[in-house]
Amino acid sequence: MTRWTRAALVAGALALVPLVPARGDEDVTRALATLKGVKKQGQGNEDAGPAWKALVSKGGAALMPTLEAFDEANPTANNWLRSAVDAIVQKEADAGRKPAADKLEAFVRDTKFAPSARFAAFELLLTQDATAKDRLLPGFLNDKSADLRRAAIARELDVIEKLARPTVRADLEKLFGFARDKDQVDLLAKKVTDNGGKVSVSEHFGFVTHAMLVGPFDSTGGKGFAVAYPPESAKEPTGAFKGKNDAEVKWIAASTSDKYAQFDLNKLLGKHKDAAAYALAVIVADKETPVEVRVTSITAVRIVLNGKELYAREEYHHGSPFDASVGKGTLKKGENVLVLKVCQNNQQEAWAQNWFFQMRVCDDTGGPLPLKQKTADGKLVPLGFIANPTEPKEEKK
Amino acid sequence: MNRYLLTVALAVGALASVPAAEWAQFKGPNATGVSTDKDLPLEWGKEKGLKWKAELPARGVSSPVVFGDKLYITCSSGNRDDRLHTLCFDANTGKKLWHRQLQATGSTAAHPKSCMAASTPVADETGVYALFNTGDLAAYDTDGTLRWYRSLVGDYPTITNQVGMAASPILVKDKLIVPMDNAGESFLAAVDVKYGKNVWKVERPRDINWVTPLTRTVGNVTEIIFDAPSGLAGYDSSTGEKRWASKLTRGSIPTATIDGNTLYAPVGGVSAIKLGDKGPEGEPTMKAKDVQPGMPSPLLYMGKLYAVNGQGVVSCADAKTGKTLYKERLKGAFSASPVAGDGKVYFLNETGSCSVLDATADTFEVLATNDLGGETLGTPAIAGGKLYIRSDKALYAIGK
Numbered sequence: 136m137t138r139w140t141r142a143a144l145v146a147g148a149l150a151l152v153p154l155v156p157a158r159g160d161e162d163v164t165r166a167l168a169t170l171k172g173v174k175k176q177g178q179g180n181e182d183a184g185p186a187w188k189a190l191v192s193k194g195g196a197a198l199m200p201t202l203e204a205f206d207e208a209n210p211t212a213n214n215w216l217r218s219a220v221d222a223i224v225q226k227e228a229d230a231g232r233k234p235a236a237d238k239l240e241a242f243v244r245d246t247k248f249a250p251s252a253r254f255a256a257f258e259l260l261l262t263q264d265a266t267a268k269d270r271l272l273p274g275f276l277n278d279k280s281a282d283l284r285r286a287a288i289a290r291e292l293d294v295i296e297k298l299a300r301p302t303v304r305a306d307l308e309k310l311f312g313f314a315r316d317k318d319q320v321d322l323l324a325k326k327v328t329d330n331g332g333k334v335s336v337s338e339h340f341g342f343v344t345h346a347m348l349v350g351p352f353d354s355t356g357g358k359g360f361a362v363a364y365p366p367e368s369a370k371e372p373t374g375a376f377k378g379k380n381d382a383e384v385k386w387i388a389a390s391t392s393d394k395y396a397q398f399d400l401n402k403l404l405g406k407h408k409d410a411a412a413y414a415l416a417v418i419v420a421d422k423e424t425p426v427e428v429r430v431t432s433i434t435a436v437r438i439v440l441n442g443k444e445l446y447a448r449e450e451y452h453h454g455s456p457f458d459a460s461v462g463k464g465t466l467k468k469g470e471n472v473l474v475l476k477v478c479q480n481n482q483q484e485a486w487a488q489n490w491f492f493q494m495r496v497c498d499d500t501g502g503p504l505p506l507k508q509k510t511a512d513g514k515l516v517p518l519g520f521i522a523n524p525t526e527p528k529e530e531k532k
Numbered sequence: 533m534n535r536y537l538l539t540v541a542l543a544v545g546a547l548a549s550v551p552a553a554e555w556a557q558f559k560g561p562n563a564t565g566v567s568t569d570k571d572l573p574l575e576w577g578k579e580k581g582l583k584w585k586a587e588l589p590a591r592g593v594s595s596p597v598v599f600g601d602k603l604y605i606t607c608s609s610g611n612r613d614d615r616l617h618t619l620c621f622d623a624n625t626g627k628k629l630w631h632r633q634l635q636a637t638g639s640t641a642a643h644p645k646s647c648m649a650a651s652t653p654v655a656d657e658t659g660v661y662a663l664f665n666t667g668d669l670a671a672y673d674t675d676g677t678l679r680w681y682r683s684l685v686g687d688y689p690t691i692t693n694q695v696g697m698a699a700s701p702i703l704v705k706d707k708l709i710v711p712m713d714n715a716g717e718s719f720l721a722a723v724d725v726k727y728g729k730n731v732w733k734v735e736r737p738r739d740i741n742w743v744t745p746l747t748r749t750v751g752n753v754t755e756i757i758f759d760a761p762s763g764l765a766g767y768d769s770s771t772g773e774k775r776w777a778s779k780l781t782r783g784s785i786p787t788a789t790i791d792g793n794t795l796y797a798p799v800g801g802v803s804a805i806k807l808g809d810k811g812p813e814g815e816p817t818m819k820a821k822d823v824q825p826g827m828p829s830p831l832l833y834m835g836k837l838y839a840v841n842g843q844g845v846v847s848c849a850d851a852k853t854g855k856t857l858y859k860e861r862l863k864g865a866f867s868a869s870p871v872a873g874d875g876k877v878y879f880l881n882e883t884g885s886c887s888v889l890d891a892t893a894d895t896f897e898v899l900a901t902n903d904l905g906g907e908t909l910g911t912p913a914i915a916g917g918k919l920y921i922r923s924d925k926a927l928y929a930i931g932k
Contacts, residue, residue, distance in 0.1 A: 177730070180682075184727070210686060214670070215678065217634055217635055281612070448692055450715035453693060
């Protein structure tokens with residue numbers, strides 16, 4: 136090849152550059168597509184490993200595309216990406232480079248990106264610009280990212296208390312409305328009360344406080360969990376059924392004044408073992424509404440909305456973390472029948488005698504929705520409504 | 533001797549004097565808790581006897597593991613305890629080599645004393661395999677490259693244990709053995725170390741179980757011995773075939789220890805169970821009724837059985853006869869299992885105080901008590917002549 140020919144080829148290649156994507160971009164795009172293509176049980180791992188290496192090898196150029204590729208609907212792929220972010224940042228740091236703060240900030244501000252990616256970017260940003268905290272967090276009080284929201288609320292509370300403005304009560308009440316984590320909700324409710332205000336924790340969480348109950352049904356050996364007794368598909372709380380030991384069981388009206396809307400089934404239905412029970416709540420929506428039904432229970436639960444199962448967890452007496460069971464569904468406009476099945480096993484230990492539930496209907500951040508529930512006498516009241524909030528049990532909580 | 537031969541001889545001599553740096557899994561070699569290292573540390577403190585100290589980003593109750601010159605450790609953090617950290621340090625200098633994070637894909641419910649970094653990772657010459665209580669399982673190469681990742685809860689959605697999981701994975705040749713006894717879909721699985729896919733997966737009873745599997749060789753079979761509330765079972769590590777089952781033991785928290793074909797299981801104190809080719813043969817051959825493990829696992833070392841319960845009562849018995857040698861109380865509560873080497877037994881309490889007992893004595897001889905402070909629930913590791921202790925905030929390499 137002559138010198139002239141080589142020069143002509145190089146010139147031609149350079150002329151093509153604007154017409155095709157940069158090779159680096161192509162590699163990043165291809166690697167991200169491979170990582171996002173991983174499936175369950177390790178399917179795609181053969182290709183994902185090399186793709187991860189290829190992505191990380193691009194260094195800083197791959198950081199923002201990697202963050203942008205996060206998709207909360209694919210947590211498996213997200214973790215390939217999450218670890219790649221760490222590796223890219225480390226590679227850049229080893230080379231004495233830092234991620235571009237302006238790009239990170241723009242990314243954190245853009246709510247179209249995945250909350251987990253935005254929080255990762257926020258933390259990266261803080262490593263080089265601590266002032267970003269005060270600049271950005273005020274805008275995240277109602278953020279989809281639970282971590283950004285939590286940080287924003289903590290910072291705002293600090294500001295409110297330091298400034299001690301005349302509007303402190305209103306400021307706290309407003310902040311209470313943004314809180315989602317139980318510890319922050321409780322803390323803010325107390326501070327509102329201490330400042331002479333009043334908020335309803337139960338309404339904020341959207342607890343079901345009025346329900347119809349029926350039981351016990353037989354669940355000897357835990358088998359009742361899989362048996363769909365008639366109330367599981369009930370459209371209304373009517374009728375009598377053959378319960379455990381052939382005893383007739385009927386729906387009974389129940390309500391709770393507990394701040395966290397706990398229904399104690401030992402008190403309401405009796406201390407049964409090897410038993411199943413149902414709670415039915417009628418939830419009224421003004422329009423079709425995507426919801427999360429979140430349940431706290433120390434025993435097995437099944438959540439059914441309008442005849443469709445949303446969630447099931449068969450575990451007994453291993454603790455009752457708040458919101459541990461989450462079913463996702465959509466309320467139709469008008470009345471919706473929400474059925475919760477709760478099962479009790481036959482453990483004999485003193486600590487294994489409880490069965491209870493708390494159930495709430497909320498948005499995907501855990502926040503309140505403008506929904507109503509139907510009381511036993513047909514009245515419509517807000518979710519979380521407690522008829523007699525002065526009952527001692529509320530204070531005990 | 534010419535210069536070349538002298539150099540080689542010196543190099544070989546130097547290598548021979550360096551203890552093998554391998555404590556690759558929970559409680560070290562086959563979960564015995566015993567190291568063959570010599571010249572292990574006796575006395576240390578916050579300001580003395582430390583080879584190095586490194587900050588950790590978050591809490592964890594898992595143990596550090598060491599393979600070659602790499603030390604790996606896991607932590608978990610966040611308001612929901614949903615950030616899962618794996619870190620690698622230079623075991624000799626404490627330099628942090630890499631830090632990778634995952635987002636929990638399973639439930640983060642656990643007893644408040646535990647956390648999502650409770651299972652101890654397992655390492656080999658190629659890297660580390662980290663299992664978190666959330667069912668997130670990752671393999672990293674020695675340089676921090678993510679070799680593969682699995683969300684076990686994504687794969688098997690009914691997995692649940694609101695007390696929190698803690699059984700640790702082990703390696704058998706080219707298979708990662710993953711114990712996943714829980715209240716939902718329970719299984720024992722072998723995952724290929726290259727791509728993280730199931731080689732075999734066998735159904736298990738739905739029990740919560742914190743026991744780590746052990747191994748032994750029977751003929752040409754490497755057998756996995758797995759204790760659980762439902763009983764003891766032996767599996768062929770190549771196929772997952774259950775070779776035998778026994779109701780002699782019903783483990784749930786502490787892990788037994790094995791010496792040849794004798795299993796020292798935490799049942800009725802600690803009982804010695806002779807294992808034949810088809811599992812336990814007859815009744816226990818020895819019962820050390822006073823050796824009562826609590827959460828920490830029992831230890832067999834220099835012919836003696838040791839245990840400590842949650843309240844700090846240390847018990848020691850002759851491993852052949854079961855005869856109680858002593859039963860004494862150490863200060864504080866205990867979660868970490870005792871480990872031993874160089875004639876010393878290390879008992880680490882939950883607040884950073886480690887008592888060193890003389891393993892050569894038949895009486896309760898405390899050689900030293902060393903205080904680092906902090907919350908120390910994870911079992912220490914011994915490798916390269918050093919003792920590694922992790923607290924909720926820091927990692928300590930103790931020794932020369």
